[in-house]
Amino acid sequence: MCRSSCNTITSVQAVWFFIALLGFILIPMSLAKANDDKASAVLSTSEAPVLPWPWLDTRSKLVEEKQVKEDDFFQYLGTGGILISMNGEAVLADPFFSNPSIADLLLLKDLAPKTEIIDEYLPPLDNLKGLLLGHGHYDHIMDVPYIAKTLPKDTKVLGSQTVVNQLISSIKTFDSINVNPILADYDTKLLTWVYLSEQLRVMPLMADHAPHFAGILVAGGQVLSPLSSMPRDVLDWQCGIPVGYLLEWTSKRADTYRVLYLSSSAAWPKGVPPKIYLEELRKKNAGFDLVLLSAANFVKSANYPRKILQATRPQQVVMLHWEKFWQPFKPGSEEAVRTNEVSEFIRIVEETAPQATLYLPRRMALLPLSPSIKSKSQGSY
Numbered sequence: 022m023c024r025s026s027c028n029t030i031t032s033v034q035a036v037w038f039f040i041a042l043l044g045f046i047l048i049p050m051s052l053a054k055a056n057d058d059k060a061s062a063v064l065s066t067s068e069a070p071v072l073p074w075p076w077l078d079t080r081s082k083l084v085e086e087k088q089v090k091e092d093d094f095f096q097y098l099g100t101g102g103i104l105i106s107m108n109g110e111a112v113l114a115d116p117f118f119s120n121p122s123i124a125d126l127l128l129l130k131d132l133a134p135k136t137e138i139i140d141e142y143l144p145p146l147d148n149l150k151g152l153l154l155g156h157g158h159y160d161h162i163m164d165v166p167y168i169a170k171t172l173p174k175d176t177k178v179l180g181s182q183t184v185v186n187q188l189i190s191s192i193k194t195f196d197s198i199n200v201n202p203i204l205a206d207y208d209t210k211l212l213t214w215v216y217l218s219e220q221l222r223v224m225p226l227m228a229d230h231a232p233h234f235a236g237i238l239v240a241g242g243q244v245l246s247p248l249s250s251m252p253r254d255v256l257d258w259q260c261g262i263p264v265g266y267l268l269e270w271t272s273k274r275a276d277t278y279r280v281l282y283l284s285s286s287a288a289w290p291k292g293v294p295p296k297i298y299l300e301e302l303r304k305k306n307a308g309f310d311l312v313l314l315s316a317a318n319f320v321k322s323a324n325y326p327r328k329i330l331q332a333t334r335p336q337q338v339v340m341l342h343w344e345k346f347w348q349p350f351k352p353g354s355e356e357a358v359r360t361n362e363v364s365e366f367i368r369i370v371e372e373t374a375p376q377a378t379l380y381l382p383r384r385m386a387l388l389p390l391s392p393s394i395k396s397k398s399q400g401s402y
Contacts, residue, residue: 074367077339077380077388078353093390095339096144097382099355100160100346101284101315104144107270107390110221111146114153114266115161115284116168118142121255123347129254132159134167138350142385149173150217152195153266154180155284156230157187158240159258160346166191166251177217179225182245183261189247200225200264207290212298220271226294228265229287231318265292278390279309281333284341286315289324293332308334311390312377315342316366317358326366330374338370339380339388352384 077097096104101115119135149172154162162184169178169191178185178197185192185199203213206227214222233239242259252258265287268280279302283292293299302308312335314326330338343363344355357363363381370379380388 074363075379075381077382077386092148095311095313095388095390097339097341097384097386097388098142098144099344099350099384101155101342103282103313103341104146105268105280105311105390106148107278108220108272108275109148110150110218110270111148112151112153112217112221112223112268113146113149113168114282115155116143117160117162117164117346118350119164120346120348120350121159126255126347129256131253132163132255132258134164135350136167139164139167142350142352143168143171146171147173149176150221151215151223152176152178153223153264153282154178154184154188155228155265155282156181156263157183157244157259157261159252159255161284162188163258169195177215179215179223179264179266181243181261181264183243183259184264186244186247187252187258187261190249190251201262204262204264205267205295207293207296209295210297212295222269222271224267224294224298226265226267227291228263228283228285229291229322230260230263230285231288231321233318263287263291267294267298278311279307280311280313281309281329281335282313283329284315286317286319286322286325287329288322289328292325293329299332308336311335311337311339313339313341316340316363317342319366320362327369327373330370330377335374335377337380337388338374338377339382340366343381344384350384352386355383 092109093107098104098116098118100117102117103114105112118138119132121132125132152165152172154165162180165188172195174194176195178192178195179200180188182199182201185197189197198215204225204227205212212224214224216222230238230241238260240256240259243261244259263285265281265283268282270278281294312329312333314329319325340363343357345358348354348356367379367381370377382388
């Protein structure tokens with residue numbers, strides 16, 4: 022078990038963990054309930070103008086009209102989970118479907134992947150090139166041991182030392198990469214890329230994780246040596262160093278397609294691509310095509326997501342990790358963890374990146390990434 026390996030769990034942390042979880046249930050933070058039939062208007066914490074919720078439905082008109090190309094799409098898998106396919110090559114990140122209940126978490130029950138749910142909802146992964154893992158908490162990597170059985174054998178698995186050490190017994194047959202030594206930050210001078218294929222490369226970024234409660238990040242330790250068995254309860258799954266990812270798909274037929282992925286909120290300057298990279302983009306009058314940002318506890322991360330939006334100048338923004346991930350995985354039935362925080366996130370994006378289209382996706386929602394969208398990445402700022 023991780024507790025004996027990393028010695029970071031204390032009784033004080035456990036108490037704060039219980040308080041934080043109960044707070045999600047008992048504190049009446051929602052100011053309005055989202056309507057499943059249309060976008061609901063809700064007040065933000067700052068009393069800003071009321072904004073509609075930009076739903077991306079599981080069965081959107083774009084999907085029904087078959088405007089999603091077979092090879093070019095984004096899919097939201099719930100919590101921090103995403104799948105992106107571009108030019109026939111895909112990346113999967115932080116896949117999580119099992120959603121243990123509040124009772125299982127509070128009682129420190131052993132957690133295990135719900136294989137029947139994963140089998141029902143996990144998309145086909147035949148063209149997968151990489152599995153990217155943001156950090157080591159249960160709601161980001163707990164399902165990986167089961168999902169790994171379905172991955173193509175040449176899939177590269179990227180994560181922090183803690184993530185790799187916690188999963189080593191299930192990913193040892195893959196090319197697993199501890200990205201800690203190559204993490205880039207805002208001041209990095211030498212850019213290091215991991216090539217998943219000739220046209221797809223990834224730059225791991227130093228990211229962050231907002232505290233859960235009273236400035237405390239529960240299960241925030243590192244696992245410095247490989248575990249002989251998988252972590253068990255919620256407090257066994259250690260965060261490690263949070264990692265974000267900058268992705269580029271290149272093609273002779275189209276412009277470079279750029280994506281930023283953060284599955285946890287990051288206080289400035291963490292989570293932001295290197296300054297020298299951003300300066301080169303500005304010289305080309307270019308920005309990011311797609312920015313994927315966690316909304317979980319984002320108000321506890323300084324200048325997030327404003328600074329990231331200013332730096333990346335995205336054409337599309339998708340909110341991740343916004344829904345209650347302790348409720349059963351049922352697409353279309355999602356509820357916001359904190360309704361007013363979702364509205365505040367929307368307000369910040371609308372204010373900071375008016376050029377961007379913002380989406381609040383339901384689980385399994387599909388967003389087409391068409392050539393017309395790709396072309397906007399050049400000369401439109």
